[in-house]
Amino acid sequence: MNKYIILLRGINVSGKNKIPMADLRDLLKNLAFQNIQTYIQSGNIILESEKNKSEVCKFIKDGIKTKFGFEIPVLAKTVSEFKKAIKKYPFSTDNPKIVAFVFLNKKTSKTQIEIKNIGEDKYKIDDDIVYLICPSGFGKTKITNNVLEKKLEVIATTRNYKTTIKLLALATE
Numbered sequence: 001m002n003k004y005i006i007l008l009r010g011i012n013v014s015g016k017n018k019i020p021m022a023d024l025r026d027l028l029k030n031l032a033f034q035n036i037q038t039y040i041q042s043g044n045i046i047l048e049s050e051k052n053k054s055e056v057c058k059f060i061k062d063g064i065k066t067k068f069g070f071e072i073p074v075l076a077k078t079v080s081e082f083k084k085a086i087k088k089y090p091f092s093t094d095n096p097k098i099v100a101f102v103f104l105n106k107k108t109s110k111t112q113i114e115i116k117n118i119g120e121d122k123y124k125i126d127d128d129i130v131y132l133i134c135p136s137g138f139g140k141t142k143i144t145n146n147v148l149e150k151k152l153e154v155i156a157t158t159r160n161y162k163t164t165i166k167l168l169a170l171a172t173e
Contacts, residue, residue: 001034001048001049001050002048002049002050002051002052002078003035003046003047003048003078003079003171004046004047004048004049004053004056004076004077004078005044005045005046005076005077005078005079005082005167005168005171006043006044006045006046006047006056006057006060006074006075006076006077007043007044007045007074007075007076007077007103007157007159008042008043008044008045008060008064008072008073008074008157009043009072009073009074009075009145009155009156009157010043010072010073010157011041011042011043011072017068017070017072018068019043019064019068021038021041023067023068024038024045024064025038027063027064027067028045028047028060028063030063031059031060031063032049033047033048033049033056033059034047034048034049035047035048037170039163039166039167039170040163042163043072043157044159044163044167046167046170046171053076053077053078054076056074056076057074057075057076057105060074061073061074073105073155073157075103075104075105075155075157077103079168079171079172082164082167082168082171083168085101085103085129085164086101086164086165086168088126088129088131089101089131090124090126090131091122091124091131091133092133093161096160096161096162097160097161098133098134098135098137098138099132099133099160099161100131100132100133100134100138100158100159100160100161101129101130101131101132101158101159101160101161101164102123102129102130102131102132102143102145102148102156102157102158103128103129103156103157103158103159104128104129104130104148104152104154104155104156105128105154105155105156106128106154107127107128108125108127108128108152108153108154110125110151110152111125112125113125113148113151113152114151115142115143115147115151116142117142118141118142118143119135119136119142120135120136121133121134121135121136121141121142121143123143125152128154130143130148130152130156132158138158138160145157145158
């Protein structure tokens with residue numbers, strides 16, 4: 001059995017793409033996933049499956065479209081991928097409120113991209129993750145999912161430090 005941390009992009013944001021977590025858990029159970037947990041309302045799931053990552057993503061994406069009527073990006077990461085991402089974080093975590101991880105759906109060969117007016121914000125691209133530190137705050141950063149998706153030709157979803165650490169803790173309990 002494989003354990004995955006599933007990241008949904010763009011649900012329950014500003015009243016769009018609403019999915020109650022109880023309904024999401026019911027859907028995942030009906031799709032034959034096991035040991036399902038959700039964390040907060042923004043599309044964080046831990047589950048187990050015999051399926052591989054791409055199959056898990058397809059089943060969840062198709063299930064959400066069928067049950068809720070909209071398409072959203074779905075990313076699956078293993079526990080070891082999460083551990084590696086946290087261990088490799090290249091910036092200071094002294095102020096975790098400004099730390100984030102941008103998870104990508106595939107590896108990218110790019111290590112630098114042009115983003116104008118990023119001020120003190122910093123990023124580091126490393127295969128299928130972009131590490132962020134945003135002293136100006138996430139609401140003001142120019143290093144957004146949309147910018148990264150366009151420039152890296154990927155699907156991206158961001159989680160802050162606290163959420164990333166909590167998801168790993170839940171997955172390893």
